[in-house]
Amino acid sequence: MDSNLHKQDKLIQMITCDCDRSDILSISRSIGIRPSDFDSPNLPMRQLAEDFVTRAFQKGKSEELLKEVNLRKIGLVSKNSVGDKSVEIFMKLLNHFLNKFDDIEEKEFDESELFDPIEFEEKMRVRANLSEDIVRAGVRIKSDITVLRRKAYALDYKKYKTLIQKLAKYYMYTICIKYPLNEFDSNTRFGHLYNELLAMIPDELYENDSNIEEKIEGIIFDTISKCLIFNE
Structure with a gap:
């Protein structure tokens, strides 16, 4: 060759x-x-x-x-050299959310079904119209979540895609219903989505993971990056 x-x-x-x-x-x-x-x-x-x-x-x-x-x-x-403990904690978080979203239909819709995929920062800033503070946080955190996601896949954890599909539906059919697009801005909906996910976390998970709040934000940002939510 x-x-x-x-x-x-x-x-x-x-x-x-x-x-x-x-x-x-x-x-x-x-x-x-x-x-x-x-x-x-x-x-x-x-x-x-x-x-x-x-x-x-x-x-x-x-x-x-x-x-x-x-x-x-x-x-x-x-980043992966810290060992599998962080991934184990991450998978516990993912499993917890999957249990919480158990009643959400699993039938998938395509990534970018509602919007053509565009560069992450442009999606956050221009399409989603999120504040600069949220955009900067997204850029900073998303790569760490991507590393954990890849490590989880390497350990044969296959449910991450299911989770972000369900999170997308939770956003559309719960958050957007409670906080309609024509009455609330994206920053407000982002805050309520984050707070509702945080409120789902039991004490034992919260106490065992000092970075759990960033992980929750990262999952949201990762779902945004795939154009599954905040397509308005």
């Missing part, structure tokens, strides 16, 4: 395994490639990775891309 093709295949595999859509768009900006050069709405992850890598090679940025992906992979390993 041609060495360049081999490098491309290796990078595509690394990006597909270790990155999500927001990671790819962030890396592209880091190496000076505009997302609009390769991204388009509803593009599957594998195709997005392939198109991104192809564009990087066309622009002569293959070495920069490899360096950036490796740096992010090292960061992922470093």
Whole structure:
């Protein structure tokens, strides 16, 4: 196999395994490639990775891309090196919410069903019209939740997608009914969603996890990033 093709295949595999859509768009900006050069709405992850890598090679940025992906992979390993205890606590939190949402129908609706997927910060700031404080918190926290989610998947925990689907329905059919879009702004609904989720947490979970409040915010932000909620 041609060495360049081999490098491309290796990078595509690394990006597909270790990155999500927001990671790819962030890396592209880091190496000076505009997302609009390769991204388009509803593009599957594998195709997005392939198109991104192809564009990087066309622009002569293959070495920069490899360096950036490796740096992010090292960061992922470093964050995961704290051990499985944090993931175990995270999975207990996820299971608790799944139990709370047990009566919500499990039939899935597609991510981005209500809105074309767009870059996370733009979604938060422009589409959801959330305050700058919430946007900054989302950018800061979301990557940590992404790491925990990937680690949970690596440990064969498959229910995370079910949870965010149910959370999306809880937002639409509980929060938006209590706080209608034409009467309350996004910041108000975000606050009520967070407070209602926090109120669901039993004392034993709260006492055993000093970061549980950030985890709750992170789950909300992750659901927002997939364009499942705050599409108004």
